[in-house]
Amino acid sequence: MIDQSHHYVADHIHQLKPSGIRRFFDLASKLDNVISLGVGEPDFVTPWNVIEASFHSLEQGYTAYTANAGLLELREELSCFLSETYHVSYRAEDQMLITVGASQAIDLAFRAIINPGDEVIVIEPSFVSYAPTIKLAGGEPVIVEATEPFAFKIQPEQIKSAITPKTKAILICSPNNPTGAALNRDELTAIAKLAEQHDLIVVSDEIYADLLYDEEFTSFASIPNMIDRTILISGFSKAFAMTGWRLGYAAGPKAIIEAMTKIHQYTIMCAPTMAQHGALEALRNGRGSVQEMKNSYRQRRNYVVKALNEMGLTCHMPGGAFYVFPSIKATGMSSEAFAEALLEDQRVAVVPGHVFGNSGEGYIRCSYATSMQQLAEAMKRIKRFLDK
Numbered sequence: 001m002i003d004q005s006h007h008y009v010a011d012h013i014h015q016l017k018p019s020g021i022r023r024f025f026d027l028a029s030k031l032d033n034v035i036s037l038g039v040g041e042p043d044f045v046t047p048w049n050v051i052e053a054s055f056h057s058l059e060q061g062y063t064a065y066t067a068n069a070g071l072l073e074l075r076e077e078l079s080c081f082l083s084e085t086y087h088v089s090y091r092a093e094d095q096m097l098i099t100v101g102a103s104q105a106i107d108l109a110f111r112a113i114i115n116p117g118d119e120v121i122v123i124e125p126s127f128v129s130y131a132p133t134i135k136l137a138g139g140e141p142v143i144v145e146a147t148e149p150f151a152f153k154i155q156p157e158q159i160k161s162a163i164t165p166k167t168k169a170i171l172i173c174s175p176n177n178p179t180g181a182a183l184n185r186d187e188l189t190a191i192a193k194l195a196e197q198h199d200l201i202v203v204s205d206e207i208y209a210d211l212l213y214d215e216e217f218t219s220f221a222s223i224p225n226m227i228d229r230t231i232l233i234s235g236f237s238k239a240f241a242m243t244g245w246r247l248g249y250a251a252g253p254k255a256i257i258e259a260m261t262k263i264h265q266y267t268i269m270c271a272p273t274m275a276q277h278g279a280l281e282a283l284r285n286g287r288g289s290v291q292e293m294k295n296s297y298r299q300r301r302n303y304v305v306k307a308l309n310e311m312g313l314t315c316h317m318p319g320g321a322f323y324v325f326p327s328i329k330a331t332g333m334s335s336e337a338f339a340e341a342l343l344e345d346q347r348v349a350v351v352p353g354h355v356f357g358n359s360g361e362g363y364i365r366c367s368y369a370t371s372m373q374q375l376a377e378a379m380k381r382i383k384r385f386l387d388k
């Protein structure tokens with residue numbers, strides 16, 4: 001029977017394009033012997049002590065809902081973690097919310113702050129969910145483009161010229177997905193000045209904070225006067241290799257966190273209880289594992305950047321996360337055509353840059369969160385593809 005149900009779907013959802021990353025995964029999953037540099041998640045399994053703590057919580061019968069905002073004990077531990085590690089101070093009682101991944105925190109942040117027609121400045125290339133979540137919240141994403149000549153770091157003048165009377169917020173993500181670009185304290189301070197001058201909120205997605213390789217991370221809220229206008233978003237997926245646990249959090253000014261909690265209360269109730277128990281152990285005893293994974297990613301990053309440049313794909317050295325974003329412009333192909341042909345011809349899956357925004361055209365995203373052995377084989381295959 002032909003499915004006729006599409007006419008029931010709301011108009012604004014019809015207009016929303018499906019994620020380009022998914023389409024590529026689907027193509028890759030139909031082929032054998034594929035090396036995937038496509039997925040944005042660690043190849044490591046969650047540290048064993050975290051898994052055990054979660055098992056243990058179930059054995060002890062912790063199978064009910066937690067408080068809407070999440071276990072107070074977890075929020076307290078997080079509050080200490082953020083203060084010790086990133087020098088930002090949040091009260092566990094009313095300034096923190098445990099969410100279903102950073103993804104939910106992003107969604108809640110926009111739903112909590114956006115009035116119809118409000119504009120949010122988004123720096124592209126960016127994580128695929130930003131513009132759609134802003135639109136779903138009734139807002140208007142205003143795109144500014146970070147470009148290769150500036151190592152994919154946005155220039156403050158670009159943000160300044162995108163500000164209008166309707167601008168409500170600036171969304172930043174450092175280290176960035178897909179470029180790996182990381183803004184230093186001075187660069188963030190320049191954005192902070194604009195936020196202050198124009199009375200804007202800054203939504204700071206810091207999910208890759210613990211995967212910054214060559215310098216110390218600056219949390220946006222640690223910049224003077226920013227704590228009262230920043231929504232800090234992060235989670236356990238990337239640094240602790242816990243993508244499937246679906247656990248993230250938001251920290252911010254009381255009224256905003258209360259607004260986010262209200263929506264969370266009615267739509268989710270609480271993040272998964274067993275995952276919260278695991279996260280507690282991750283914060284208490286999992287940081288050594290994060291360091292080990294980080295050292296391994298650093299080694300892989302250095303290897304991949306060198307290999308890509310040597311084969312003629314210009315690739316800047318990303319400061320953090322686990323992605324490289326080489327240019328494929330010299331091949332004369334579009335990023336979609338390049339990624340499709342590479343997959344078909346050499347069975348290597350990468351993500352075409354345009355799925356992260358128009359400014360990503362001419363680039364591909366390769367995740368190096370896969371073993372050195374797989375990376376070496378992938379580099380060999382990409383070189384073979386280019387030699388042809």
Ligand code: PLP
Pocket residue numbers: 040100101102103104127173176177205207234235236237243246247248
């Ligand atoms: N923010 C960025 C920049 C990401 O790259 C991702 C995942 O790829 C997320 C948020 C979502 O993370 P989570 O698994 O915590 O929902």
